[in-house]
Amino acid sequence: MSIDQSHGHPGSDVATTSEGGLPERFENPGLEPHRHRMADVDPKAAKRAERQVAALFGLSTLGTILFVVAYYAVSIEGDSWAEIARQLRISTTLLGIGLALATFGVGAGAVHWAKTLMPDEERIELRHPMRGTDEDRDAALDILREGSAEAGIGRRPLIRNSLLGALVPLTVGPAIVLLRDTGPLPGNDLSTTFWKQGLALVHDPITDPEGLGRKIKPEDLTIGSVVHVLPEGIQAEEVEHPLDEIAKAAVLLIRLNPDDLDEVSRAGAYEGIVAYSKICTHMGCPVALYEQQTHHLLCPCHQSTFDLKQNCKVIFGPAKRPLPQLAITVDDAGYLVAKSPFTEAAGPSFWERG
Amino acid sequence: MTALAARRRHPLAAAAIVLLGLLVTGVAYAAVTPGRAQATTASADDVAAGKKLFLANCSTCHGLNAEGRNEFPSLIGVGAAAVDFQVGTGRMPLQATGPQAPKVVNKFSEEEVKQLAAYVASLGPGPAVPSAEDVDASKGDVSKGSLIFRTNCAMCHNFNGKGGALTQGKYAPNLEGVTPTHVYEAMVTGPQSMPVFNDSTITPQEKRDIIAYLQAVETDTPPGGVSLGAIGPVSEGLVAWAVGLSLLVGCAVWLGAKAS
Numbered sequence: 001m002s003i004d005q006s007h008g009h010p011g012s013d014v015a016t017t018s019e020g021g022l023p024e025r026f027e028n029p030g031l032e033p034h035r036h037r038m039a040d041v042d043p044k045a046a047k048r049a050e051r052q053v054a055a056l057f058g059l060s061t062l063g064t065i066l067f068v069v070a071y072y073a074v075s076i077e078g079d080s081w082a083e084i085a086r087q088l089r090i091s092t093t094l095l096g097i098g099l100a101l102a103t104f105g106v107g108a109g110a111v112h113w114a115k116t117l118m119p120d121e122e123r124i125e126l127r128h129p130m131r132g133t134d135e136d137r138d139a140a141l142d143i144l145r146e147g148s149a150e151a152g153i154g155r156r157p158l159i160r161n162s163l164l165g166a167l168v169p170l171t172v173g174p175a176i177v178l179l180r181d182t183g184p185l186p187g188n189d190l191s192t193t194f195w196k197q198g199l200a201l202v203h204d205p206i207t208d209p210e211g212l213g214r215k216i217k218p219e220d221l222t223i224g225s226v227v228h229v230l231p232e233g234i235q236a237e238e239v240e241h242p243l244d245e246i247a248k249a250a251v252l253l254i255r256l257n258p259d260d261l262d263e264v265s266r267a268g269a270y271e272g273i274v275a276y277s278k279i280c281t282h283m284g285c286p287v288a289l290y291e292q293q294t295h296h297l298l299c300p301c302h303q304s305t306f307d308l309k310q311n312c313k314v315i316f317g318p319a320k321r322p323l324p325q326l327a328i329t330v331d332d333a334g335y336l337v338a339k340s341p342f343t344e345a346a347g348p349s350f351w352e353r354g
Numbered sequence: 355m356t357a358l359a360a361r362r363r364h365p366l367a368a369a370a371i372v373l374l375g376l377l378v379t380g381v382a383y384a385a386v387t388p389g390r391a392q393a394t395t396a397s398a399d400d401v402a403a404g405k406k407l408f409l410a411n412c413s414t415c416h417g418l419n420a421e422g423r424n425e426f427p428s429l430i431g432v433g434a435a436a437v438d439f440q441v442g443t444g445r446m447p448l449q450a451t452g453p454q455a456p457k458v459v460n461k462f463s464e465e466e467v468k469q470l471a472a473y474v475a476s477l478g479p480g481p482a483v484p485s486a487e488d489v490d491a492s493k494g495d496v497s498k499g500s501l502i503f504r505t506n507c508a509m510c511h512n513f514n515g516k517g518g519a520l521t522q523g524k525y526a527p528n529l530e531g532v533t534p535t536h537v538y539e540a541m542v543t544g545p546q547s548m549p550v551f552n553d554s555t556i557t558p559q560e561k562r563d564i565i566a567y568l569q570a571v572e573t574d575t576p577p578g579g580v581s582l583g584a585i586g587p588v589s590e591g592l593v594a595w596a597v598g599l600s601l602l603v604g605c606a607v608w609l610g611a612k613a614s
Contacts, residue, residue, distance in 0.1 A: 037613050037614065039613070081574070082573070082575065084577075085575050085576070086577075089576070089578075092577075092578075093579060111608075111609060115612070115613040203555075204505050206505065217554075220552075220554035220555060221554070222550050224544045224549050224550035225544075225549060225550045225551070225555055226506075226549035226550075226551075226555075227555050228506065286509065288510075289509050289510050289520060289526075290549050291520055291521065291524065291547040292544050292548060292550070293546065293547055294521070294547070296521055300509060300518070303521075316521070
């Protein structure tokens, strides 16, 4: 089918010049003349393309064989972790190369086959009109009207209304119930942490043999010391979501010369030991890069910098609020404890933050 | 045995038993407690020689009596460990002012470093150079060390100890190839921007665990293949985007091209 026939009105596309100097309509140029490929005209080239496709499929077969052989031949067992790691590395590399060759070979072979050897003459298929004939449309409407009349939905309002009464709850009811399951609403979870007055500051239990976390005495810290601390009992079994709690309650305990602190931070400090939330007020990364000489705390994610000398004021970066301070003191046994919970929300800002 | 049994009611027997008990307890306690004493005993000659070296090399900044001035810290009470670290890694004497003293080749002999350390240690009590046992990686637990390292060190030094940037040109150095002694000394003295991790915040055993972890990171084959410098998402992302995406774009171009 030629392009001229398809339009049905040969010659009607003759350009008529409009005011702008451009023709109002362009004549349909039709398709470019078909250009034959090497493999179409030269049997030698076709043979070569055939061999190339076969080689790519063969490569895929070799890849599969490599994969299967590597899977069984390379043991990933060993006496030491170092040896296992070495074996694992060899195994993963070979399995990966094998699978890559196997899948890429099949794909590339198929594409090469289609591009060089399969027919590539241009063809045109016209779209059918979408609209049905007027008779068909009328007939369909008649069927609908007839069905409605036979069902008597207009004559029997009780049935209609009770059906509505069944369908509306069926769609709306489950939607409400299921949406409710995405809750509960966070309540004041974002504003509060695990810290309570009198709760001891302990080392992170993860590195502790007993899993309890050692309590800390003021004399354990020398000037320049930093400890990552958590509230005592945060990993106890009755705590419902310990990881959520740790993510909010992690605190950095630092000792510096009391003269370096300003009035505000000294009020919550104990003999130069200060505790600040470790959670960045920008996006909640752990702010733990403490520079001992400048007393700056740097957040590794977006370089927000907080100055310990000025109650953790933001001196650089995208954070908007200082890190909240945890006021600390010592209990009767001489261990560091929280003097009060955080007085403001720890962690990143949120909409309802008061 | 009978002679001993016959004398068991002797007036001095109780005293002898108590003395024996104390002796056994003392010896046993000394045997199980790790040695905290000076690793090398400094003689008066060392101190005198160290003072000479100090006056010639350090006193311009730190003062004739190591009292410090302005931004140059006093060295009284910093201990032998600080000297062994700073001079042993070539950071001191400072070669040029800058955000941070870099690690360079140490110009002093081992003996001279020892003498300098002895002199500074004689000025006031401070952390001593750790003993060979303190830094023995074979006595450390690698997996525990990795936990401690990740909690306390990885924020600056990276998970694999490859170091990282701090503010205003300062940086946490790469720990690859740093001797265990220097790692230990850095923890107890807190050089430059680094905080102090004394024996209460990270116990000597935990310090050994960290050293064992650092050695394991250096010597073990990473199971994940090419480590790309092990500096995390930066180099991995670069390779993924530059190499991986180019390959994909290349494939797409090939798919769209007509065969000749």
